[in-house]
Amino acid sequence: MTDAYPPQNDATRVVVRALIVAISLATAAFYFYTAWYGTFPALIQRSVLLGTTMSLVFLGLADRSAATGARRALLMLVVVTGVVASALTAGFIVIDFENIAESAGFYGQREVILASIMVVALLIATYFAFGAALPLIAVAFILYALFGRSMPDILSHRGLSWSSLMAGNYLTTKGVLGVPLGAVADVVLYFLVFSSFLAATGASDTFVRLSQLLVGRMRGGPAKIAVVGSGLLGSVSGSAVANVAASGTFTIPMMKRVGYTPHFAGAVEAVASSGSQIMPPVMGAAVFIMADMLQVGYGTIILAAVFPALIYYANLFLVVDLEAAKLKLRGLDDLDKDQTGQLMRDSVFLLVPLAVLFGMVLMQYSPRYAAIVSLAVLLVMNMFNPRHRMGPRGLINAIVDGMTGVAPIAVAVAVAGIIVGVVEVTGLGLNLTTIMTAAAKNSLLLLLVLTMASSIILGMGLPTVACYIILALIIAPVMVRLGVPPIAAHMFVFYFGTLSAITPPVALGSFTAAGIAGASPLQTSFTSLRIALPAFLMPYIFVFQPGLLFQGDIVGLLIPLVNSALAVVGLSAATVGYFRGPLGLVRRAMFLVGALMAFAPDHLTDIAGALLIAAAIAVGEFRGSKTAAMPAREPTGH
Structure with missing residues (x-):
């Protein structure tokens, strides 16, 4: 690896890297040992992971940075403070676990102070790892939990105190140390x-x-x-x-x-x-x-x-x-x-x-x-x-x-666990379900379009896992209420959060590839969007025809599978403008419309789409055979 750091930081960098190695090895040893010989209670098992991974995020920041002088000193102050806060707050849970388990939800000032330190340190670590979007969303949910009485009627709740909110996030499995972690x-x-x-x-x-x-x-x-x-x-x-x-x-x-x-x-x-x-x-x-x-x-x-x-x-x-x-x-x-x-x-x-x-x-x-x-x-x-x-x-x-x-x-x-905890404690999930159902006016298709837009927008600023958790809590239950099988609802949300990596204007996957290719990031991103068009339509198929997800019998699987294959052929040909020869505007339109009809969840539409694609192919074959059969013209003399 090329040394990107100035000489005066060599000693610091050696210490930082030694800590990264030591924490990584110790954490891996702990989890592989407990996986084989039996795990500790969930609160201990998860707090160890959070404390060590927060420390690794802070240390990784110091390891990557080439800052010098005053900026380097300020950075190291933040890193050291973050590592100490991570170790202190997580270590307290491990050491004082018995008293925490016996407290029955009654916590003192010490626990509230430590909880506040952990939440703040966690938000800062997440900012360093992913940018501002996820911490800002978490802060918005924290403010909602604190000031619920001031919200509009459909979103209002009795409000939580700072101490109960922080302690609930820190010392229970309903917040930071919840199911996602x-x-x-x-x-x-x-x-x-x-x-x-x-x-x-x-x-x-x-x-x-x-x-x-x-x-x-x-x-x-x-x-x-x-x-x-x-x-x-x-x-x-x-x-x-x-x-x-x-x-x-x-x-x-x-x-x-x-x-x-x-x-x-x-x-x-x-x-x-x-x-x-x-x-x-x-x-x-x-x-x-x-x-x-x-x-x-x-x-x-x-x-x-x-x-x-x-x-x-x-x-x-x-x-x-x-x-x-x-x-x-x-x-x-x-x-x-x-x-x-x-x-x-x-x-x-x-x-x-x-x-x-x-x-x-x-x-x-x-x-x-x-x-x-x-x-x-x-x-x-x-x-x-x-x-x-x-x-x-x-x-x-x-x-x-x-x-x-x-x-x-x-x-x-x-951090997503903070959001999960607020949704559960305040009843926000039920309220948002009611709002989304009203917004969609009981139209599943409209709800799916709104969900797709929400997933892509959230996925632009959030890691896929956080995007999925938020939307699975808020929107997936609405889809299930409207008759979508639970696995199809969750896969729908997950797919579009994933596709945000190639969706303009923020498309990290496309931008990374553009850097390697020496191409325009936005042009690469829009090209990605064009060639991946069937992927944006696929989730609609398995919502309306969940057999594609192995939900049901073999017939329920084969029908959407055949439809998807036809749609892929049609969209690929329409996207490239070529199928066994260049496509004119009419044949390209036939492939496109046929593909969209094959994606539709109606058997008559599926058949019509298949016939349209077959007609587009047949026209091309007929023209090709007719051209091949025509005798070559002799050159004319003057």
Whole structure:
């Protein structure tokens, strides 16, 4: 790593990094030990995680910053204060747990002061990790809890005192230390550590090269490598921006070399990487919280997500194929036999642990146990992998990477826990449900459009997990009241929060890819939006036809699956303007209208859409055959 810090900060940086390593190793040891030998009460288990992850966020700020002089001194003061506050407030719960458990909700001034310190420190840590949006939303909910008597009638409540609000957030499992943080402590942490070990054993390089072997020879091969490789990598990373950074540095330059424009190459990588949070088996932290909220097994969520995710990537694959045909782009050369043999050997070391993980989850083992066993299999197999065998330093780095990846997620869901607590204690959830139902005028379609807009807007400023929690509390119950199956309602909210990574004007996935591609961020973002159009329509299908989420019988699955396939073909052709030849305006419109009709939840409309798409294809084939049959004209003399 390049040293970005001035010499006078070397000693400070060494101390900061040593603390990051020590806290990461100690935290990982604590959670893997308790996972195997039995966990402590929820309050202790979660407070340890919050205290250590808040400390890691503050220390990470000091580690990354290149500030000097007075700014560096001020920064270190904030960092030291934040770390001390994190350790003090979390440590108090661990040390005084018995008295807290016996207090029956009656807390003294000391507890209120410590609670206030923790909440303030948590909001500051979240600001450093994600910016101002999430802390400001949390502050708004805190103010609502305090001044409920002053709110309009439909939103009014008796109001909470500062002491009861802070203590309730700090010393119960109804606020900061609530269910969202519990999901991170019980499940997400283990998956992220497993993912960090996968990355350390060469997953990124191996998945990209495996994609090259599978699809690299096809026309526009590099773009298809991006689609397949990002799908494979994203299925275990669960992070759009991290996925862009990991695979985009390899795939985007390749796409540009064979002839794709920079903004299209960046858009393909951004869309492929954004699918990481909807692609099993990991799918990001929000999915574990979804399973907890719905009170279903994690395997149920995975099965529900499989077909929408496959359709998402099938659409992107078809778009890049049609674009390659339109531009007459070639594929890559074959890998030689030595490279192929080595790739197969490398793939075994990664695919076997993934198969173990996927299989155990489907066999209804707990996600935590499946992640731990899969990690053990990965480490054992790694001992026999000469190319990526990890020594002690590699093992330590993988653990540190995993825990520093957990840290921002933990503080985000802890802040979301404040919002959850306020919604529950004040009755805001029921009031907002009434307001949303009135606003939608009992129209499910109107409610879905409002929900889509809310998810995308919130997702622009919030991490996906926080966006999902807020909307799952407020809007999902309204959808369920209007007849939507609970899993479809929650997946709808989750999908659009995820797609905010490619939605203008704030599209972090697209902007990251644009930076690698050397393209305009907004142009890349709008191109991402265009080629991912079916993904924005997909959630409407599984709300109106939940069979696509494995809810119901095989017929209920096959009908929306066929409709989705038809719609993908139609939208891909209309988007690119090419299908076995250039499309004129009329045929392009036929593909577009046919696709939109196939997406509609009515069988007659579905049939009409299929016929329209078939007609658009038939017209093209007829014109092509007629052109081929025409004799070549002889040149005329003068």
